[in-house]
Amino acid sequence: MNFDFSAEQIMVQDSVRSYLADAWSMARLRRLIEDDGDGFDAALWDGLAALGLPAILVPEALGGLGLGFVDLALVLEECGRALVPGPLVETMIATDAIVRFGTEAQRLALLPGIAAGRLRVVPAIVESGDAPLATPLAGGWSLSGHRMLVPWAAQADKLLVAVRFAADAAAGLVIVDPQQAGVSLRAETLFDPTARAFDVSFDRVVFGAAEVLGGGPSAAAVERIGDAGAVAAAAQMCGIAARMLDLAVAYACQRVQFGRPIGAFQAIKHRCADMLVQLESGRTAAYFATWALASAAPEAVRAVSMAKAYCGDASRFICNETIQIHGGVGFAWELDLHLYLRRAKTLEYSYGDATAHRERLLGAVLAGREAA
Amino acid sequence: MDFHYSAEDERFRQDARGWITANLPPGWGRDVHEPEDEHARYMGRLAWEKKLYHGGWAGLAWPREYGGQGATLVQQAILAEELARAGAPEGLNIIGRNLTAPTLMHHGTEAQRRRFLPKILSCEEVWCQGFSEPNAGSDLAALRTTAIRDGDHFVVNGQKTWTSFAQYAQWCFMLVRTDPAAPRHKGISFLLVDMRTPGITVRPLRQISGESEFNETFLDNVRVPAENLVGALNGGWAIAMTTLTYERGPEDALARQIRFSRDLDRLLDVARTQRRHGAPAIDDPVLRQKLAGAVIEVEIMRLNCLRSFSRLLQGKPLGPEASFQKLYWSHMAQRLYETALETLGATAPLAAGDPATPAGGLFQTGFLQSRAFTIYSGTSEIQRNIIAERVLGMPK
Numbered sequence A: 001m002n003f004d005f006s007a008e009q010i011m012v013q014d015s016v017r018s019y020l021a022d023a024w025s026m027a028r029l030r031r032l033i034e035d036d037g038d039g040f041d042a043a044l045w046d047g048l049a050a051l052g053l054p055a056i057l058v059p060e061a062l063g064g065l066g067l068g069f070v071d072l073a074l075v076l077e078e079c080g081r082a083l084v085p086g087p088l089v090e091t092m093i094a095t096d097a098i099v100r101f102g103t104e105a106q107r108l109a110l111l112p113g114i115a116a117g118r119l120r121v122v123p124a125i126v127e128s129g130d131a132p133l134a135t136p137l138a139g140g141w142s143l144s145g146h147r148m149l150v151p152w153a154a155q156a157d158k159l160l161v162a163v164r165f166a167a168d169a170a171a172g173l174v175i176v177d178p179q180q181a182g183v184s185l186r187a188e189t190l191f192d193p194t195a196r197a198f199d200v201s202f203d204r205v206v207f208g209a210a211e212v213l214g215g216g217p218s219a220a221a222v223e224r225i226g227d228a229g230a231v232a233a234a235a236q237m238c239g240i241a242a243r244m245l246d247l248a249v250a251y252a253c254q255r256v257q258f259g260r261p262i263g264a265f266q267a268i269k270h271r272c273a274d275m276l277v278q279l280e281s282g283r284t285a286a287y288f289a290t291w292a293l294a295s296a297a298p299e300a301v302r303a304v305s306m307a308k309a310y311c312g313d314a315s316r317f318i319c320n321e322t323i324q325i326h327g328g329v330g331f332a333w334e335l336d337l338h339l340y341l342r343r344a345k346t347l348e349y350s351y352g353d354a355t356a357h358r359e360r361l362l363g364a365v366l367a368g369r370e371a372a
Numbered sequence B: 001m002d003f004h005y006s007a008e009d010e011r012f013r014q015d016a017r018g019w020i021t022a023n024l025p026p027g028w029g030r031d032v033h034e035p036e037d038e039h040a041r042y043m044g045r046l047a048w049e050k051k052l053y054h055g056g057w058a059g060l061a062w063p064r065e066y067g068g069q070g071a072t073l074v075q076q077a078i079l080a081e082e083l084a085r086a087g088a089p090e091g092l093n094i095i096g097r098n099l100t101a102p103t104l105m106h107h108g109t110e111a112q113r114r115r116f117l118p119k120i121l122s123c124e125e126v127w128c129q130g131f132s133e134p135n136a137g138s139d140l141a142a143l144r145t146t147a148i149r150d151g152d153h154f155v156v157n158g159q160k161t162w163t164s165f166a167q168y169a170q171w172c173f174m175l176v177r178t179d180p181a182a183p184r185h186k187g188i189s190f191l192l193v194d195m196r197t198p199g200i201t202v203r204p205l206r207q208i209s210g211e212s213e214f215n216e217t218f219l220d221n222v223r224v225p226a227e228n229l230v231g232a233l234n235g236g237w238a239i240a241m242t243t244l245t246y247e248r249g250p251e252d253a254l255a256r257q258i259r260f261s262r263d264l265d266r267l268l269d270v271a272r273t274q275r276r277h278g279a280p281a282i283d284d285p286v287l288r289q290k291l292a293g294a295v296i297e298v299e300i301m302r303l304n305c306l307r308s309f310s311r312l313l314q315g316k317p318l319g320p321e322a323s324f325q326k327l328y329w330s331h332m333a334q335r336l337y338e339t340a341l342e343t344l345g346a347t348a349p350l351a352a353g354d355p356a357t358p359a360g361g362l363f364q365t366g367f368l369q370s371r372a373f374t375i376y377s378g379t380s381e382i383q384r385n386i387i388a389e390r391v392l393g394m395p396k
């Protein structure tokens, strides 16, 4: 029993933080807002790949670092804190699914490239009306339907598409090349202008068992990728919230009104204290969830939903109050606050919002009591 | 990071579980509950605490020389979980165990530790805390109770108030003014006072819950041996800060979490049997959201404690971070009991004593008691000041 990160894990966090402090900036991020190209920052991707981030979850035999989700926790927090744009985190989420569910051939085909920073794989799992349906063909299936909010689909080499299999009413993840015939992408207009996402349509895309992650339908794989995404979102929200609280405290100490720094007013300082309580409690939940995922603990479902629900609410509170504490300038486009707010809000509604996760958690708790 | 328990810890858990089951009355938590009568309830808690002690479950992580078991904080956390699972009663000597003991371990003389610590564990001596006065609450340094040296004694005069369990306590640790001329924080000393000394009058005060846990304590020429001074003369303020850190810290919180998790468990049962809109309350989606929120918050309270324990195990001091635990759980528990009353719905106005009230009025009492959580051990406003000023570095 130990709730601490190891010295190595903290060292990795420090190296990511100092790399981002040197090589990355909000000014660079802002370029993505005006960018009408693909928005992909190749230099940042290469730099983070050189630090080994996409290799973290890949087994050593396949060129990776052979680490687990706990090793990712602080890295994800830093990615949130610096608003690192995709598809790095999305690729990590997909990597987790490939490591756990991929066939030997799939692992060999994908993981070394991911570890080396050559391959980008993103999940395409957001529920929308016309979910992709696979109907059987001779020697495989034909896939039609669409997925919305597929992050960075145009920059991805592969999509992991959550699919329903018509015949046996099962679910599974299918590896699809976004450039392949029958796949079309429409760039979506997003609340977070530093993100990219696509509505991806599938029109009779033919695939075989070799493209189904694990070789056949697997509801567990679909659930797992959602859980990994939820925990990654929770950890990133902690990073963003921590950054927002830093900004709120710094501003409150420096802004003078009525002859005093506004941070001397209890209405402000007490709010900051409440923000800290929620931030730290959110971290507690998020860290625990990374462990539960890494060790496939029986309480994983509860831990994941607890983290996503609590961190979502905490991030909402902290981001909103940080803007309030800044007054008028908090509403100015030129300040970066809204960029944190927009990313955090997007994460809040990604991989299941707080309401959905509370419902899921209660269902699991009640089922557990029934069984006991 | 690893939440697996070692084989040794798992064995410890099985032992604890076995012992608790064997020692709680049969049917405990289902057909048998704590008595409604307050005095009987406290005596029951004291008896249970003594039973735990004789079973070897008290002071698990304390050093052996003071009666402890030399076990780990992790095992202490496991015991807390098992007590919660069984719905075991709380203790009566919480102040002695959680406040007096760590304060003496930090600041007491060896003689004081040997004299007092073993009897705290065995519950032969129950303790109370004499900090607050009528005009010194949040502004504790305004305290006026005086202690004047007279030979090898101090003579104490004044009044303490809101003194919890003073009517059951054999001992009280007390803040007294020993130098009225010094600046406020520099004239205060920390004394251990035997509650059986002539000149002490304890008058129970009725609380909003109807109970009388706290008291007024009057001190009229109370003679306290000089050897009962803890630390330096006029050095009491720093010692009081140590006490408060423990009062707000993870060990205290974990012991309380036992009760919240037990009550939450009961609440989930009640939510199945209560009906609203012609269906079980547990089917109401709005209520489900609140119950799920409560499950999450109670679990995070436990995990927050474990996270602090890990810091302590690494030898990092808790300091002002303790205020974060207290601020978290006090508001969490208030939300929990509000949700409990919402679950009772139309039957919420029935209270303990009415045969039709679900869970015997447990949640109504819990709700009333929870209003005190954000007041004692330093109000939430004071905790927020501490966090903002000492953790976040904001201006005074």
Ligand SMILES: Cc1cc2nc3c(=O)[nH]c(=O)nc-3n(C[C@H](O)[C@H](O)[C@H](O)COP(=O)(O)OP(=O)(O)OC[C@H]3O[C@@H](n4cnc5c(N)ncnc54)[C@H](O)[C@@H]3O)c2cc1C
Binding pocket: A266, B128, B129, B130, B131, B132, B133, B134, B136, B137, B138, B139, B161, B162, B163, B164, B165, B214, B372, B375, B376, B377, B378, B379, B380, B381, B382
């Ligand atoms: C059930 C219970 C048990 C208790 N047990 C004990 C005990 O065993 N021993 C003991 O010594 N004491 C005990 N107390 C007393 C408790 O510690 C005090 O009530 C508490 O410290 C607040 O002091 P006060 O009651 O004088 O309120 P006040 O200090 O008068 O506070 C009144 C209100 O003003 C606010 N306030 C005060 N100062 C500030 C400030 N600087 N900034 C913003 N707001 C402020 C407070 O937050 C509060 O809301 C107990 C209290 C309760 C309710």
